[in-house]
Amino acid sequence: MATDTGFRLNDAPMPEDRTAGWGFVRAQGDVVQEIDGTWLLTSAEAVRFAHRHPEIFSSAKAFDSLGSPVPLIPLAVDPPDHKKFRRVLDPMFAPRVVNAMEAALRAQVRDLVSAFAATGRCEVVADLGRLYPTQVFLTLFGMPLEDRDRFIEWVETIVENAGRDASGEPSPEVMAAAVALFTYLQGHVDAKRANPGDDLLSQVLALSGDDAWTNDEVLGLCFLFTLAGLDTVTAAIGFVMLHLARRPDLRAQLVADPALIGPTIEEVLRLELPAPITPRVVLVDVEVCGTLLPAGAQVGLCLATANREPGWFGHADDVDLSQADGGHLSFGGGIHRCLGSHLARRELRLVVEEFHRQIPDYGIAPGAEPRVAWPSGTLHLTALPLVFPVGDQA
Amino acid sequence: MRVVIDPQRCTGHGRCYVVAPGLFSDDDAGFGQVAGDGRLAPDGLAEAERAVAACPEQAVSVVDEPGGAAATV
Numbered sequence: 001m002a003t004d005t006g007f008r009l010n011d012a013p014m015p016e017d018r019t020a021g022w023g024f025v026r027a028q029g030d031v032v033q034e035i036d037g038t039w040l041l042t043s044a045e046a047v048r049f050a051h052r053h054p055e056i057f058s059s060a061k062a063f064d065s066l067g068s069p070v071p072l073i074p075l076a077v078d079p080p081d082h083k084k085f086r087r088v089l090d091p092m093f094a095p096r097v098v099n100a101m102e103a104a105l106r107a108q109v110r111d112l113v114s115a116f117a118a119t120g121r122c123e124v125v126a127d128l129g130r131l132y133p134t135q136v137f138l139t140l141f142g143m144p145l146e147d148r149d150r151f152i153e154w155v156e157t158i159v160e161n162a163g164r165d166a167s168g169e170p171s172p173e174v175m176a177a178a179v180a181l182f183t184y185l186q187g188h189v190d191a192k193r194a195n196p197g198d199d200l201l202s203q204v205l206a207l208s209g210d211d212a213w214t215n216d217e218v219l220g221l222c223f224l225f226t227l228a229g230l231d232t233v234t235a236a237i238g239f240v241m242l243h244l245a246r247r248p249d250l251r252a253q254l255v256a257d258p259a260l261i262g263p264t265i266e267e268v269l270r271l272e273l274p275a276p277i278t279p280r281v282v283l284v285d286v287e288v289c290g291t292l293l294p295a296g297a298q299v300g301l302c303l304a305t306a307n308r309e310p311g312w313f314g315h316a317d318d319v320d321l322s323q324a325d326g327g328h329l330s331f332g333g334g335i336h337r338c339l340g341s342h343l344a345r346r347e348l349r350l351v352v353e354e355f356h357r358q359i360p361d362y363g364i365a366p367g368a369e370p371r372v373a374w375p376s377g378t379l380h381l382t383a384l385p386l387v388f389p390v391g392d393q394a
Numbered sequence: 395m396r397v398v399i400d401p402q403r404c405t406g407h408g409r410c411y412v413v414a415p416g417l418f419s420d421d422d423a424g425f426g427q428v429a430g431d432g433r434l435a436p437d438g439l440a441e442a443e444r445a446v447a448a449c450p451e452q453a454v455s456v457v458d459e460p461g462g463a464a465a466t467v
Binding site: 048051052087090091093094095096262325326327328329331333334335337341342 | 403405406407408409412413420421422423424425444447448449450451452
């Protein structure tokens with residue numbers, strides 16, 4: 001259904017400045033239709049309404065265009081089946097599980113930072129942001145860290161080309177990467193069925209009776225984690241470091257008082273969302289903020305604009321630690337609240353702690369102008385080159 | 395006054411026990427739970443209000459009495 005609203009999300013001035021970009025989107029209204037027919041819910045009230053009504057706003061139907069060969073567990077599942085998966089998965093991603101992994105995860109990020117700490121320069125996205133989340137995934141799922149680089153290559157090939165081709169036909173490169181990734185994952189599933197370890201994947205495979213998952217569901221969980229849990233953390237690492245690089249005052253505060261690291265991360269997450277818009281499909285006619293959405297409508301929940309709602313945060317467009325932990329929606333809300341939120345927050349904290357332990361002072365490389373790729377489903381910096389003094393910092 | 399979590403709204407963001415560890419703890423699934431009976435000490439309101447604000451689901455509130463009306467929404 002084409003309309004004459006004239007609004008294109010892709011026209012938002014996003015690359016250099018998300019405040020300008022999301023301001024452009026929010027100015028269109030609480031509920032706005034794009035020229036291609038997709039609806040965007042931009043106000044906090046509208047987004048909350050959708051989060052609280054999964055029986056109206058289906059997530060199961062929202063990811064069909066990805067053409068995944070396996071069900072995306074647990075995201076692309078509606079009630080009541082959704083509960084079966086989250087009941088099992090929530091405890092596997094709980095903070096106490098992350099606590100038990102922390103020493104290993106900290107050592108890994110320390111090593112990554114050490115690799116460039118003596119060189120005086122790094123490119124945060126390539127040297128840290130891309131590598132670390134995949135190492136965490138491999139650790140959590142009990143797969144060898146040596147496979148990191150080829151794993152990253154498969155996933156990036158798939159993610160960067162997802163949904164790009166209007167014909168819906170994946171390119172030969174994407175098909176080859178997908179086949180390689182699924183072959184790899186299936187190999188580990190089979191191996192862990194035969195010889196279980198103490199990793200998350202083995203725990204899922206150990207479920208029996210009514211709780212047991214099909215092979216496709218297990219692969220679907222792995223695939224969803226690679227789609228939703230890698231480049232999002234890559235992006236968040238880039239954004240946190242970007243804001244700290246631009247704010248020497250904040251950085252000095254945080255080095256002096258590590259208790260401020262958490263609030264700093266929350267504020268950057270509020271403003272710079274790796275997954276700024278989450279898709280849903282409306283199952284029945286529904287009125288949202290005075291606008292009728294017809295059954296079947298494709299809807300995007302714009303978490304990024306909701307987080308900047310006027311009147312919610314005093315300095316809605318700025319990092320301000322005094323307003324941190326105000327309940328932002330960057331990890332979504334309702335039954336599909338990001339399963340990996342506790343893990344992602346821990347990864348970010350460990351990155352900030354270990355980076356600043358070795359490199360307390362740094363700046364953006366002269367001439368570099370960090371920008372996000374746009375249009376893009378997930379927002380991420382294309383590069384963040386930093387320079388820093390070396391010698392007496394270790 | 396005491397703090398309560400609305401189980402219909404809570405989806406396990408886990409912010410309450412991060413910003414107000416004296417009033418909440420985490421369960422096996424990472425969901426927040428009220429520590430003890432949730433009654434606030436005389437100086438406990440500020441901590442409770444931090445948790446109210448931090449909850450993305452607006453699931454945490456301060457109520458006047460057990461089962462009473464919400465004082466903060």
